[in-house]
Amino acid sequence: MLVYDPLDKTVRAWFHAEIEGPCFVVTITSLETGESNRAALLDCAYTLYRYLLFAKGVEIKQIQMMCPxxxxxxxxxxLEDLVSVTIVEGLESPDSAVMYRTSESMYKIGELDLRKKKRSRIIYSAQHLQDYDSKPNPQRLAPGPLQLYGPMQ
Structure with missing residues (x-):
């Protein structure tokens, strides 16, 4: 398993990973090699959102949420199929929450009382997956050594 260490800004190889909170398992197929036995493990909804914006050269087959x-x-x-992720913010309070809808259930993480006035923003839905552009990144297809990229900061 390759893990990006943001403190050292290096990619390390590990034999295992320990996960404490909810995360996403994205089943992918490389458009370059056709390998379908790959997955990306993403640690939060924001990382999932960014992955869908910037990951090129892969076809996304499935997105699942793993919950402790x-x-x-x-x-x-x-481990359940992800349906949507919604950010909910209070209008009269600084509280917020993230709502995760899966094929089996709905999970809320955060302190916002959903009975109060709020605004919401969907950051992932099945439509996002359908709209995902899996065109290969021409720079990635160029011959040369394999390069690994970490999250943008």
Missing amino acids: PSVSGRSHWV
Whole structure:
């Protein structure tokens, strides 16, 4: 597993990864090699949003949300198909929340009381996946050594 370390700004190879909170598993196929046994592991909704904006040269087959027991309320981790992610912000308070809708359930992370006045913004939906442009990045297809990129800061 390749893991980007933002402190050292390096990519490290690990035999395992430990995940504490909700994350997303994006099943991908490389347009360059045709390899379909690949996945991207993304740690938050914002990273998923950025991935859909900037990842080129891959076809996205499926997006799933992996939830720990502390979020799902179950006794074990769950992996469910992601339907939508919505950011909700209070109009009369600084509180906010993120709403995750999956094929099985709906999860809210944050302190916002949803009964109060609020505004919302959808940052992921099934339509986003349909609109995803998987055209190969011409720079990536150029011959040369493999390059690994970390998140933009």
